[in-house]
Amino acid sequence: MLEIKDLHVSVAGDTEIIKGLNLTIPAGEVHAIMGPNGSGKSTLSYVLAGRAGYEVTQGSITYMGQDLLALDASERANAGLFLAFQYPVEIPGVQNGYFLRSIVNAQRVSRGESELNPVQFMKQVKEVLKLVKLEPNMLKRSVNEGFSGGEKKRNEILQMALLEPSFCVLDETDSGLDIDALRIVGHGVDALKGPERSFLVITHYQRLLDHVVPDKVHVLQDGRIIHSGDKSLALELEERGYEWLIEAQS
Amino acid sequence: MSQRDVQWGTLLESNITPHPALAELLNPQQRAQAVTSLTARDSQRAEAWRYTRLKGFNDRSLYNVSALAQATPSYTDVSGLSVYRISDLATRSAHLTGLTAEAWSWVSQQLTSQEPLQLLHTLHASDGWVVVVEDDVQGGDLELRHIISSGDQTQAGKVHLNAPQLWVYLGDRAQLKVTEHFGDDGESCSTLALSLSGFSLAQKSQLTYVRAQQSSRDLKKTDHVHLSRVSAQIAADASFKMTSLNLGSDLCRLELDVSLEESGAETDLLGLYLGSGSASIDQHLTLRHLAPQCVSSQRFKGAFGDHSKGIFTGRVIVAPGAHTTTADQYNPNLILSERAKAITRPQLEIYNDQVECSHGATVGQLDEEALFYLKTRGLSEAEALRALTAAFVGEVRAELEDSALINAVDLGLLTTLGLEPHERSVGEEWIDWEQLISGELP
Numbered sequence A: 001m002l003e004i005k006d007l008h009v010s011v012a013g014d015t016e017i018i019k020g021l022n023l024t025i026p027a028g029e030v031h032a033i034m035g036p037n038g039s040g041k042s043t044l045s046y047v048l049a050g051r052a053g054y055e056v057t058q059g060s061i062t063y064m065g066q067d068l069l070a071l072d073a074s075e076r077a078n079a080g081l082f083l084a085f086q087y088p089v090e091i092p093g094v095q096n097g098y099f100l101r102s103i104v105n106a107q108r109v110s111r112g113e114s115e116l117n118p119v120q121f122m123k124q125v126k127e128v129l130k131l132v133k134l135e136p137n138m139l140k141r142s143v144n145e146g147f148s149g150g151e152k153k154r155n156e157i158l159q160m161a162l163l164e165p166s167f168c169v170l171d172e173t174d175s176g177l178d179i180d181a182l183r184i185v186g187h188g189v190d191a192l193k194g195p196e197r198s199f200l201v202i203t204h205y206q207r208l209l210d211h212v213v214p215d216k217v218h219v220l221q222d223g224r225i226i227h228s229g230d231k232s233l234a235l236e237l238e239e240r241g242y243e244w245l246i247e248a249q250s
Numbered sequence B: 001m002s003q004r005d006v007q008w009g010t011l012l013e014s015n016i017t018p019h020p021a022l023a024e025l026l027n028p029q030q031r032a033q034a035v036t037s038l039t040a041r042d043s044q045r046a047e048a049w050r051y052t053r054l055k056g057f058n059d060r061s062l063y064n065v066s067a068l069a070q071a072t073p074s075y076t077d078v079s080g081l082s083v084y085r086i087s088d089l090a091t092r093s094a095h096l097t098g099l100t101a102e103a104w105s106w107v108s109q110q111l112t113s114q115e116p117l118q119l120l121h122t123l124h125a126s127d128g129w130v131v132v133v134e135d136d137v138q139g140g141d142l143e144l145r146h147i148i149s150s151g152d153q154t155q156a157g158k159v160h161l162n163a164p165q166l167w168v169y170l171g172d173r174a175q176l177k178v179t180e181h182f183g184d185d186g187e188s189c190s191t192l193a194l195s196l197s198g199f200s201l202a203q204k205s206q207l208t209y210v211r212a213q214q215s216s217r218d219l220k221k222t223d224h225v226h227l228s229r230v231s232a233q234i235a236a237d238a239s240f241k242m243t244s245l246n247l248g249s250d251l252c253r254l255e256l257d258v259s260l261e262e263s264g265a266e267t268d269l270l271g272l273y274l275g276s277g278s279a280s281i282d283q284h285l286t287l288r289h290l291a292p293q294c295v296s297s298q299r300f301k302g303a304f305g306d307h308s309k310g311i312f313t314g315r316v317i318v319a320p321g322a323h324t325t326t327a328d329q330y331n332p333n334l335i336l337s338e339r340a341k342a343i344t345r346p347q348l349e350i351y352n353d354q355v356e357c358s359h360g361a362t363v364g365q366l367d368e369e370a371l372f373y374l375k376t377r378g379l380s381e382a383e384a385l386r387a388l389t390a391a392f393v394g395e396v397r398a399e400l401e402d403s404a405l406i407n408a409v410d411l412g413l414l415t416t417l418g419l420e421p422h423e424r425s426v427g428e429e430w431i432d433w434e435q436l437i438s439g440e441l442p
């Protein structure tokens, strides 16, 4: 589904952040990326989503047979790519309900489907609200504005569930969640798993991976994947940290 | 852009055909004075007009459509609400028309004031309206549509000038809502609107005033200049609430001069001004706190695309005796292109220390992160831009009751963004979430 080859990414001022990254994620699989702070995890997620200012200087990303880098952010979204942000953005003045209906309809229209009217939309959103245990009243508030950390993360999962993307990147969706919220998010992701949907889960902790069991775990260090393993690697990292891997590198 | 600027000289010399009744108000000496006053390079005037350069409609002559296009007010039939033509008042003695001496004296004073725009206006005006609401009369609603139309083909190449004026006099505890629209009929000719609106509010009266200015014409092909002056004098415990929309023109100046003259007077001034193309939009406010315990609020929002320019000058004068004054001023500006520019100039002149003044003036761009966030959800660049600018103006838009005005704001935004009207809107359509959430909709 996703194939990243020898990816090099620089940000403003020619600072290279991603330094030759290779990663292949087949359809239906869940891959986890772990790694120290500042190793380039969020940068990778932004490059996948198409954020301006991140320059790909070398390498390629192929998504469902097409050149992902040739698409802009909204085309990628409409092609089924979704990023749950590490820090969801507050948008004062844009009501969450309008926002959710607009993005659902934008994607429907891009697929040649008809738009949902408010009642049809409401029916759909009510289901999903239950899934992530958010109150319908949050539809009346501005997007993420004044939401607690956990509510923001759940609003991300809510959008993911509404949009039903094929490829989901979750950037530390588990950070800042209490134990119950973690279970809710884990359960939400689990509910979306399927043979045609893949996940890239960026996390610092093993606990989300209890709910969303990964097929593979990768360690990102200084812009490269330095080690890959199965789900047991996450447990090992939790116990031993990253030092032993970094030392083995040098 | 010399083409679209106005030259005082041109305005003063060509086609000056004021209504005979109005011409009498200005004697030759005063007229000469007006010319001198308007053309003088007086330093104070130069400062006040620093950002609106009025030079040269080239040699294109003006075609004064005021007489033809004189809008007639439509208003609710309320006894105690009277509407007069200025020409009638000026030719007959006031007592014959039923107008009180007080009201007439106020009107005459306004008509002969030495304010530059007033002088200029008087030279071109053909007529205008006086509205009087008697003590305790409420429920009045009056609307004027000043639409410049280009009916006469023989005048097609000329700049069509319209110079309307409206003077409203409210008695004690009277209430009135006034709406003025400024625009054109969509044909292709350049326009110049010179408008005056003045309000006198007696004690405990309340006036709600909405003014909307937009151009339906292609700003690229024709020139649209809008120069207007709004003044209000507010007595004890009276309230003046204004919403001003300047939604599109090449050159626009709104002069707003509000005096809180007696204790307990209040004013709430809300404005939205948009610029596109090479427009220059000048909002020039003077607010005078002349008495104790008065409250004022100015909230003006500006958004500018292409290489347009917005200027906000908010002068707040708090007189020595005006203790316990509350004056808030808020002027956020949104810059939508690299070449667009916004200037904000809060000017507080406070002559006593029992004053609570707040001001927040900002110039900023759309939040890149928010734009990216919206796009990662599948909205196009245009949709995302539209959502965020709509959010920016939402505060003003939310206060509009008339759906035609809401549409006008939305269209104005599209022009500002350089977008076509069919781009999807986010957050613009009205949905009753309460009902939807509780499942009461069909």
Ligand SMILES: Nc1ncnc2c1ncn2[C@@H]1O[C@H](COP(=O)(O)OP(=O)(O)OP(=O)(O)O)[C@@H](O)[C@H]1O
Pocket: A011, A012, A015, A017, A035, A036, A037, A038, A039, A040, A041, A042, A043, A044, A053, A086
């Ligand atoms: N726009 C930018 N300009 C300059 N440096 C940047 C920019 N974006 C990221 N970086 C740098 O790139 C490195 C990787 O950042 P990134 O956010 O990808 O790390 P991360 O692995 O997600 O870390 P964390 O675990 O703390 O979330 C950091 O050193 C960061 O400071």
Ligand SMILES: [Mg+2]
Pocket: A041, A042, A043, A086, A171, A172
């Ligand atoms: Mg990160």
